Amino acid sequence: MRSATSALIVASGALQHAVERAPRSDLVIAADAGLEVLLAADRPVDLVVGDLDSVSAEALSAATAAGAEITRHPSDKDESDLELALSAAIDSGVQRIHAVLRDGGRLDHQLANLLVLASTRWRSAEIDAAVGEHRVWVVHGERTIPLVAGEPLALHAVGGTATGVTTTNLKYPLVDADLPGLVALGISNEAVAASPTVRIETGVVIAISSS
Amino acid sequence: MRSATSALIVASGALQHAVERAPRSDLVIAADAGLEVLLAADRPVDLVVGDLDSVSAEALSAATAAGAEITRHPSDKDESDLELALSAAIDSGVQRIHAVLRDGGRLDHQLANLLVLASTRWRSAEIDAAVGEHRVWVVHGERTIPLVAGEPLALHAVGGTATGVTTTNLKYPLVDADLPGLVALGISNEAVAASPTVRIETGVVIAISSS
Structure with a gap:
């Protein structure tokens, strides 16, 4: 290849x-x-x-x-x-x-x-x-999500708790937070400005924009 | 209540x-x-x-x-x-x-x-x-799944690796195995006899029969 x-x-x-x-x-x-x-x-x-x-x-x-x-x-x-x-x-x-x-x-x-x-x-x-029609991003480390204000964004820690989660430009911000794996906590978030970012210390997060 | x-x-x-x-x-x-x-x-x-x-x-x-x-x-x-x-x-x-x-x-x-x-x-x-139309069972510990032979059964470790996974009556049996969380390994299994069982030592498994 x-x-x-x-x-x-x-x-x-x-x-x-x-x-x-x-x-x-x-x-x-x-x-x-x-x-x-x-x-x-x-x-x-x-x-x-x-x-x-x-x-x-x-x-x-x-x-x-x-x-x-x-x-x-x-x-x-x-x-x-x-x-x-x-x-x-x-x-x-x-x-x-x-x-x-x-x-x-x-x-x-x-x-x-x-x-x-x-x-x-x-x-x-x-x-x-x-x-x-759904958009999905995998976050290891840090990632900028190409959304505009008002678009929904759900964050799911898969494979266990994600630690040190910090976001920008989201309605419900996270600052150095733990995001556990088996909860719905992340589902109702949304971008409040363009290009929100998601940064995590350990673990992996799936970000989904599904409207 | x-x-x-x-x-x-x-x-x-x-x-x-x-x-x-x-x-x-x-x-x-x-x-x-x-x-x-x-x-x-x-x-x-x-x-x-x-x-x-x-x-x-x-x-x-x-x-x-x-x-x-x-x-x-x-x-x-x-x-x-x-x-x-x-x-x-x-x-x-x-x-x-x-x-x-x-x-x-x-x-x-x-x-x-x-x-x-x-x-x-x-x-x-x-x-x-x-x-x-899909059927789902949550397995903590041990569980008997009410299926008949020939029905599909997928096993997904969610929230991290499930350890000590042992099954009965499945086409691809597991014996004291680790089932990692972020793989597709569990998807193509099926019951080869009625009432397969799934037992796990640690972790949690979602069993899905989706035909």
């Missing part, structure tokens, strides 16, 4: 218009049937990963003919297609990853996707995602 | 048929506009909690006339309506709680609901939930 600074990952069931408005990226990875959405959006694909049980032979042929690399994994794998795609992006050294994922569908997959995005395995890159 | 052994909690956006098929419970709690669904399902309500901004005055009057207690909380509260309802159920000493929650809608609320259900604050009770 050639070296790259930014990656776009598109998974099965992603919205075509979310793929069309995704930022330009110099590495485009299809997670399994995400390939179909990328082809429909007329977006060149560099790599296809997954067990490839849910993607058509025609789509795979078209991608191969257009120069995409195909990496087929066994069905009984431990990683999800999203994990395989994130791992491939990280291996190519990218600093930014934008994932386009489906909303709805299986609740276990929905939860797994959010937890997987937050894994410290990918913390060398800045990760955000479009999940259907 | 009178003492009770089982509670039914119904939240805003719950499916009426999921409320109609919910188990009999001796304490019925409406979380905010969950009241509308309970009234539509013709189910007597004991308690209504929440900021009550999204429930109609008519519904509140009907509930009061039928003997329900109403506990109105300020809008700027730290707890979600689900947390208030769970807290009320626990305060009345119940040993079993069944929650009926909405699927879809705001992604931050969806994630918060799953994390909140898993909180150790309620571990004195056995908790399960219907989230739209």
Whole structure:
């Protein structure tokens, strides 16, 4: 895989218009049937990963003919297609990853996707995602969230308590606070000025803007 | 609040048929506009909690006339309506709680609901939930899951790694294993015989059957 600074990952069931408005990226990875959405959006694909049980032979042929690399994994794998795609992006050294994922569908997959995005395995890159119409940012350390005043922003500590949480430009500010993992405390916040920031000392926070 | 052994909690956006098929419970709690669904399902309500901004005055009057207690909380509260309802159920000493929650809608609320259900604050009770058409069980310690062979079952450690995880009757068994928090490892499991069990030493696991 050639070296790259930014990656776009598109998974099965992603919205075509979310793929069309995704930022330009110099590495485009299809997670399994995400390939179909990328082809429909007329977006060149560099790599296809997954067990490839849910993607058509025609789509795979078209991608191969257009120069995409195909990496087929066994069905009984431990990683999800999203994990395989994130791992491939990280291996190519990218600093930014934008994932386009489906909303709805299986609740276990929905939860797994959010937890997987937050894994410290990918913390060398800045990760955000479009999940259907919802926007998601993963915060390790510090992050500026591209919102305008009035937009909602929920903060969830996943994988345990986040400590030393400090925010700017949010209605309910946090200053060197602990954000426990299994509470709803973070849900009703919102930006009161553009570009709020979230900084944490330990742990990981998923920021969600869902209106 | 009178003492009770089982509670039914119904939240805003719950499916009426999921409320109609919910188990009999001796304490019925409406979380905010969950009241509308309970009234539509013709189910007597004991308690209504929440900021009550999204429930109609008519519904509140009907509930009061039928003997329900109403506990109105300020809008700027730290707890979600689900947390208030769970807290009320626990305060009345119940040993079993069944929650009926909405699927879809705001992604931050969806994630918060799953994390909140898993909180150790309620571990004195056995908790399960219907989230739209998905079934969810919270596992602290040991739990038997009412599935038949062939039904999917995903296991997610929320709030950090679960240790000493041992299962029975699942396709991919775990024996005294660690289940990390931010991975998709648990998603593709399924029951290979009726009534699989999940036992954990430390941590908490959300089990989801979502087909």
